[in-house]
Amino acid sequence: MTTTRMPKRPSKARALRQLLDSGQLEFIMEAHNGLSARIVEEAGFAGIWASGLALSAAFGVRDSNEASWTQVLEAVEFMADATEVPILLDGDTGYGNFNNLRRLVTKLESRGVAGVCIEDKLFPKTNSFIDGERQPLADVDEFCGKIRAGKDAQADPDFCIVARVEALIAGWSVEEALDRAKAYQAAGADAVLIHDKARSFDNIQRFAAAWDGSCPLVIVPTKYYSTPTDVFRKAGISLVIWANHTVRSAVTAMQRTVREIRETETLTGVEDRIAPVSEIFRLQGDPELREAEKRYGGDAGAATHALVLA
Amino acid sequence: MTTTRMPKRPSKARALRQLLDSGQLEFIMEAHNGLSARIVEEAGFAGIWASGLALSAAFGVRDSNEASWTQVLEAVEFMADATEVPILLDGDTGYGNFNNLRRLVTKLESRGVAGVCIEDKLFPKTNSFIDGERQPLADVDEFCGKIRAGKDAQADPDFCIVARVEALIAGWSVEEALDRAKAYQAAGADAVLIHDKARSFDNIQRFAAAWDGSCPLVIVPTKYYSTPTDVFRKAGISLVIWANHTVRSAVTAMQRTVREIRETETLTGVEDRIAPVSEIFRLQGDPELREAEKRYGGDAGAATHALVLA
């Protein structure tokens, strides 16, 4: 046995960086717990968006920093444990100032999360699709200091900090958005997420056309979803985040199934259209545990079984 | 202002007890996080089953006590915060001995959980549908001591401890199941959950016919789901738990949606069949926060807004 640790694969942070730098349009998909993360990975996505909206929705709280940052950290740790592809955490404002972000970056790295996206708003945050115009932006210098602090805190040079520009959301001009994006890139951001809640891609297209390419651009086409994907590609976007459709599909299915069971008082109508229990076991990784029980001599009541035989 | 605290409604524990004692067949439905709990409540169910299988699946771990009991506690707290109807936690074996159960009961009460179901197996547990025959059962006296300890620990007399008999799962006879059930009831159990993984209801029907009615009976018809519900009713069952269909429906929907987005590289095909973002906001209780912001003078950047104006 050698005493040098040889990682079997490139780090997840490296994988995220490669996605951002691939030179072609890439896609990552929202997940909000270990289960949905595994489903996203199994569908073939090369990365996962740990959405603040979806995470808070899954908790049953609002997207306004009601869950603590360590509760979010624990949720994303379960997601990272369940998957091999990189996770980019929607880190809101970094949950405080530059010092809170430093701490967050260190903790995310230890949990195997590949990167964090932070937005130039104030703590506690409000979702961008709610009264966006009324939401004040962070001061540029203060936000740049936060980015620099985060970059200095990371141990793995591949860990990614994505700076999310909320200027368009808050009703500012494309020029203001570009000024901010440039400042954030200069402060060390590995990519810029330019967000908008318009139903058209126009503003972001103008933004992308004026962008100097000094770092990759990331978009979240939740509102302008009808824009053909090739338009994003031609605009030079590097990464598209499908930001909340996993949880939204789960909601619709759960509402339908639960209502039907409530009304019919039987499972017969739903049994055939939902995943069997065995599929849940498979997604949980149960077969590995059954194998391990053979390998390590344990079983269902392993803590005591051998003793009973003794 | 009076200094006496007057709860506006009966406690959730009382509501669970009333469900068990209603004299008619009642139903509770699985949920695994705050979001699904709210969906179950909105569908009209009078109670929620916090399933160990579904909770562990949502975490992305196995139903073998891989998540710690405090991680489960935190998940069920989010569920209780998101709903008004009572929650019965699937508490596995109580996560240890009588002392661990005492601690669990106290903590569940403080989180507003109405009751806990414990099963007569050993820690760490294995799901009943996996190699059930190989799973050793707890000693009856030891399990009765655990029940007594739990009952002595509760502060609210309405908090319910449901004793789950795994004898049929483990390949023992209906008589053994009845002996255990009777002992658990005598030790203080508020109800008996008689579990089976046969595809037929026969054994439980025999069990129910022989039961003396000294406490309510609870069943989980996951495997014998095709049995008409009236058969349960006529057998004198008090409570049916639809134990895992919420998470199973979510899995199917998420798999379908995520795969389609992966293949088509666009949202246009899925947008119309999934819940809109506004529905997510509604489920999160966002309108209340918007109202509260008016009432308390805050807003999106409330920590600083007034200061900026000053």
Add this chain to the structure above:
Amino acid sequence: MTTTRMPKRPSKARALRQLLDSGQLEFIMEAHNGLSARIVEEAGFAGIWASGLALSAAFGVRDSNEASWTQVLEAVEFMADATEVPILLDGDTGYGNFNNLRRLVTKLESRGVAGVCIEDKLFPKTNSFIDGERQPLADVDEFCGKIRAGKDAQADPDFCIVARVEALIAGWSVEEALDRAKAYQAAGADAVLIHDKARSFDNIQRFAAAWDGSCPLVIVPTKYYSTPTDVFRKAGISLVIWANHTVRSAVTAMQRTVREIRETETLTGVEDRIAPVSEIFRLQGDPELREAEKRYGGDAGAATHALVLA
């Protein structure tokens, strides 16, 4: 058995309120974990100050909201579980805006914490004894909205919200401090903590002399500790918080003991001057568990003991 829950003693919140309203000078003492909380209670103190400085120091982090609010919540829950006297949590700024405070109050109540003290600074906080003059204060209206939100959120009318005025710390006048205190009291604060880092009691004495008595006054004489306690009494102070001396005494003792063991490479020099292991067991409540094992039939290996005999 009656189904009405009859608490055996007044709530901890009631006990804290009675301390504040007793009409004589009362004292509470810092603790930072379950162990020190029990020690404070055993010494005869009628209440405990869960100090933000001491809690963060015990964690090994800085008093700048590096630990998340749920990590603080968990620590104070252990403290409340270990004691019967009321705990007043040093809640910094409430960890965000009015909405974060609402959530905090609800969670503190469920954990058996009697009250929370919030200060009119900004999140994330800095300890008052570090560069206090540079620290901006919260806007008065915004802070009053936070107090009102907290009061509206509490379920037990006795739960106390203490408003901590940092004006003197930040270099403002006694008049500004009085204006703020009056506004906070009008917004619903149950008491006002007037803080200062001067070595003299003069400013607070002037403050107290001008105070209209509309709610109790609380002080933290860390810096002006040499002021005779009767001076506080005559000034009409209701509650003195000895805010950090428990952890400071622990530090000195641990440093001395650890260094000596390091240097001498033996325990013989320290064994006689430190608590015996049996005293640790006693403080942990071990005797109760030994009794309970007899009552519930368990023992050291309770999960399996009876099974082995079977």
Add this chain to the structure above:
Amino acid sequence: MTTTRMPKRPSKARALRQLLDSGQLEFIMEAHNGLSARIVEEAGFAGIWASGLALSAAFGVRDSNEASWTQVLEAVEFMADATEVPILLDGDTGYGNFNNLRRLVTKLESRGVAGVCIEDKLFPKTNSFIDGERQPLADVDEFCGKIRAGKDAQADPDFCIVARVEALIAGWSVEEALDRAKAYQAAGADAVLIHDKARSFDNIQRFAAAWDGSCPLVIVPTKYYSTPTDVFRKAGISLVIWANHTVRSAVTAMQRTVREIRETETLTGVEDRIAPVSEIFRLQGDPELREAEKRYGGDAGAATHALVLA
């Protein structure tokens, strides 16, 4: 910038392994939170013992797995964050079966903990100094499977699993202890902790004399503390754990200080013999934060300061 991560120092796990393999008698010292861990490190100890007794005592609960394993994990993470020297966690029985231990090992590695010590008893555990004779031991094969599972789970080959032999505690012979130790070493244990609660070192001396040296021996001289340290050295012991004296010294100091303040109603008697507040700040690492604020442009109210100036 190179994209290869170059750790600046050998891993903590490597440092623990070097302690075990140094060929001379080494010492590690108990700590129970971030603060005491830093104090132990500052005193010059090359390693830290995260004692289950001391951790549970600090929480205010019993040493019987009342705190969950993730609560212990979080405490030891704070300790690892606060220090550079390696931490060996007293991991009780591994908190369950082989599978629970696998999970624990993975999580400890991610938190920067260098090793874990597991004992051959049953979950939930009882402290070895309480009714030790009544405590059943784990089956040897089952415990060996647990060790193998833990070793297979670690990613860093230097992570250490120390097998603690409780045979002498439970009243078995030195020969039984040797048989167990040999089996555990063969299963992969990196060291053997041979524990005893006798006041004499005799049994362990016999054990050590008969040991074949296939792996290092570790002892915990809490009860036989009067044995001269050179006796341990000559017996060929590799590592001595001073297992609970940090918390015991803290208890004595806190009891004395708190009682005196309670009786005298003033701080004047204690102020000079306890650490000043500035020492607490220093131990928390406050100077680094003050420097960082200059570097990143933040300050006390960093989230908003720049905005206010704007």
